[in-house]
Amino acid sequence: MTIEPLLDATGVAKNYGAVAALKNASLSVLPGEVHALMGANGAGKSTLVKILTGAITANAGRIMVRGKAHEVRSPADARRAGLVSVYQEPSLIPDLDVFSNLRLTQTPVEPFREWVRELGVPDLDLRETARDVPLAIQRVLDLARALAIEPDILLLDEMTAALPANLAERVLDVVRRQSKTGRSVIFISHRFVEISALCDRATVLRDGETVGVVDIEPGVEERIVELMLGAKVEKARKTLRAVNESSPPPDGTTRIAVRNLRFGTKLQDVSFELKNGEVAGVVALEGQGQDELFAALAGSIKPSGGAIEVDGQAVKFSHPVDAVQAGIAYVPGDRSEALAMKQSVRENIALPFSAAFRNWGPISRRREGAKVQSAIERLQIDTRAQREVQRLSGGNQQKVTIARWIAADARTILCFDPTRGIDVRTKQEIYKLLRQLADQGKSILFYTSELEEIELVCDRAIVIFGGRVVDILPVEIADEPALTRAAYGLPRDAKADVGILANVQSDKVAT
DSSP: OOOOOSEEEEEEEEEETTEEEEEEEEEEEOTTOEEEEEOOTTSSHHHHHHHHTTSSOOSEEEEEETTEEOOOOSHHHHHHHTEEEEOSSOOSOTTSBHHHHHHHTTOOHHHHHHHHHHTTOTTOOTTSBGGGSOHHHHHHHHHHHHHHTOOSEEEEESTTTTSOHHHHHHHHHHHHHHHHTTOEEEEEOSOHHHHHHHOSEEEEEETTEEEEEEEOOTTHHHHHHHHHHSSOOOOHHHHHHHHHHTSOOOOSOEEEEEEEEEETTTEEEEEEEEETTOEEEEEOOTTSSHHHHHHHHTTSSOOSEEEEEETTEEEOOSSHHHHHHTTEEEEOSSHHHHOOTTSOHHHHHTHHHHHOTTOOOOOOHHHHHHHHHHHHHHHTOOOTTTTOGGGSOHHHHHHHHHHHHHHTTOSEEEEESTTTTOOHHHHHHHHHHHHHHHHTTOEEEEEOSOTHHHHHHOSEEEEEETTEEEEEEEGGGOOHHHHHHHHTTOOOOHHHHHHHHHHHHHHHHHO
């Protein structure tokens, strides 16, 4: 017996001038199915989701829901057809409180409250301004708002990318329950472990076209990577670890020292040192003080106590400009915070030059242009749509935020979840870049919501729990089990660590 698809999209195409975001995309989703939509950054995943939910209009193609053709020209059209999406970036209007955001979308309040509690946020204040809500919680609110509408097809675009493990597991549980009720979920994620545990099938896009549909079964990851990249490649994990192991150790001199840093109730007492030539990872569950730590180092907030030293000198930042002048640059997880979306790639990268901060004077356009071009080439940024950076894929947008500070020759880069929502290939490029910068003597502070990234790119892991540094682990013992224990405030197994370190040392002697 043939099961009729709940959703059947065929031949979908979308052009932005000369740039083809989608060429020939197809997607068929069965009732009660969790269907993965996969592809490298720029493959067209987010564009297809926005077309299905009416955020943008396709230039060609057909969309069928329950066997009937639908013209989806607005989110209202999609909602009437039973399609609702949670996009990759938060959709709450920042200057409105949560309740006003609900009214704008006619979201029923009580079902919303129930879903928020179900997703692990029991104490939400609906009068809180959206911009004051942490990024991870904004993602949860977006999902709760979508679930409250009771859609037949829920589209999740990198829903778990900005979430700590405890909240991500809540989301996965909700997705499983949705499928058991006969509703379908289209799930975009670059985490193969989530795809394997959650999804039934996967549709793979490459360069704006559907190149394959596969059943999710053991060992399918390699096949998906082949489809995504167009050629068989070695697993990124092995490659990236090799890059990290080949890097020289930090030179031992301290670039930044944090002494007993405090801020309100979030930062209780944080101390650590960041060395020249080091990539130091920061590990923490949601709300443990990592946001405030990075904000203090970037000059966005003023600590209530403690001290920050740069090259042995105490500093006090009243504004992000002060941090930039001290050679400290910030790359946020939310790319929209860092980029002027309607400006070009070159204008975004050149921003530190043209702003000129406090020292007004002539700008060398030739020198500026050379540095910008060098950064573009170094990061292999796709500039085909360079008129507006908003037309770039998420991976290329993140490259632009990093390229800006390479061009400005920042000595320290604060990277807050920089690979969120980025495909395997682009992650590999960013990891290699961070290691290269460290090899050149730069200092990198790297927060990640994906624990496996620590051992791939970092020299040490700084674990924060309850606003305090509870452990600092060398990369040799910073595997996922050890980091998970530390992130939950549990002591690590000292005997096991000694054994691991002994093996590491013996391996190094043998080689």
